[in-house]
Amino acid sequence: MTPTFSRRTLLSLGGIAAAGLTLSGCVGGAATTAGADGHASTAPATTLHLVGYAVPKEANNAIQAKFAATDAGRGVVWQESYGASGDQSRAVVNGLAADYVNFSLEGDVTRLVDAGLVDPSWKNGPTKGIVSDSVVVLVVPKGNPKNIHDWSDLIRPGIRIVTPNPASSGSARWNIIAAYQQVVSQGGTDAQAEDYLTSFFRNVVALPGSGRDATNAFLQGTADVLISYENEAILARQSGEDFDYIVPASTVLIENPGAVTKNADPKAKAYLDFVLAPRARSSSPRRASDPSYPG
Template sequence: MRKYKLSITLAALTAVVISACAPNAVGGGGTTATSESATELSLVGFAVPKGAHDEAQRAFAQTDAGSGTTWSSSYGASGDQSRAVANGLGADLVHFSLEGDVTRLVDEGLVAEDWNSGEHAGIVSDSVAVLVVRKGNPKNVTGWEDLVRDDIQIVTPNPGSSGSARWNILGAYGSVLAAGGDEAAGEEYLRVFFTNIAALPGSGRDATTAFTSGTGDVLISYENEAILARQNGEDFDYIVPEVTLLIENPAAVTVDAKPEAKAYLDFLFSPDGQQIFASKGFRPIDPSITVDNVEGANDPANPFPTPRVLQTIDETFGGWDAVNKKFFGDDGLVTQIQTEIGKQ
């Protein structure tokens, strides 16, 4: 635990490869480099941190270690992206929502077993689960307990494809435990929760798009996704619940990665890299890093308020192995509920 206490089809793979090869490679000036000395690196990641990586890659290209680097990138739902890499999509660096999406590549021999042995255990970005509501909060939503009201419709990604969905669902379930409820109460909550779901898009980014297009009353999201959407002109409110879940997103280089990819990963861990991610709404992985102003936050001068109770996967749920078996496996609680209610 880190010191921060607390067969994809050929058609689908082809689609991902096309995305990976799309013309979004960036260098020092934000354009594709053509110099023979340029080093093109490939990043495969979950959808949410694209804006942060775009800026970080430009900044990295201005350093000695990153001089001449350009990027081709593929972004999508975390589980889908991990499976694509396992099935042949090339990557120098992966950045996923869930630890299991990296360990899948460890099992395939594509990422080293010691990928998480460093100071931050491979975690590059932090966030918390928040509740996004319509401007002015017309349904008067204040916390997780309101999501099981009969007048609330929820938008959250599908846990079958999206890592952010799993964080969201665990945040909701954990709120029941924090209020003194037992596992039976948590199960009852999740049944009503899934009954109230209006849409289960494929990724966190798709969920934001569905909500901003008019679906649902509440979007469960990463805090950083809510902040970035507001930076990009979306006009909604978001609530950091008093009880919420710390979201920890891992990144790793692949075993055949170019050396510059490891240098870029080191840059992301650095204060400069973390400041860039903070500017896009991510909480710094090192709490000693001071963030003065974040556009789009509820309070730009104090963008990352401390929840009264901040739960973690390890301390609250016993780690991802236990979580996946209990909630998201073939016989897991969430899998069963989704099948019974018909929300899949």
């Protein structure tokens, strides 16, 4: 079974590791939407501002389309901002409009709680504020020409790695956690895990700003392996990209939070409730290990 570890422990490790490294939306106006009876109706538009990390844009857009077909979603149009999770969180603190936030790390929502923008009770529900999950995977070119199968292969001489920049990207921190923890899970010491990370980063040839930017860099042929979310890999393949990916023997469970801001329009809370409902969650990219994933 693939090992997973507690969110609190892993995020603490991610913060420590990252600290040690130097390395659109729609517009307002009247919206014509379909009501519950299927007939078109004109209603005053409600603009909701979504601020999120880059990876789940397509999944969010698919859920928004389903939400628009409900009574609660009638008349909603979206202003969206996507980028690296940490950068997006800081932008909201600095004044970027947000009704609903969808970040990679819990700490990026906590920053908004500390700034008085999100209620401290945001994670009191049954999902503890988590709206999606995935695992860290190794993405390789079709046919896996460098014969990469596990973490040990990544530190071989000449292997070129792309992973996002931990200074800005939540995806990068999950990747560091996974790389660190796979040593510890096999009985290694913290010192050995740090040595592994040193060797790992010697082979990193690019540190793009976000998980999406890292995927794009890899698809341009700049590296032999991309460290990524599995749901990012699934989405890229569904969009027509041709590559392979490996779920390593040791990986981590990625859990991504969503929350509404204190001054959000009430429809933002309705949207969050919809995201958490089974019919909306089924629109999200699934892990390949999920029996409901179509393959």
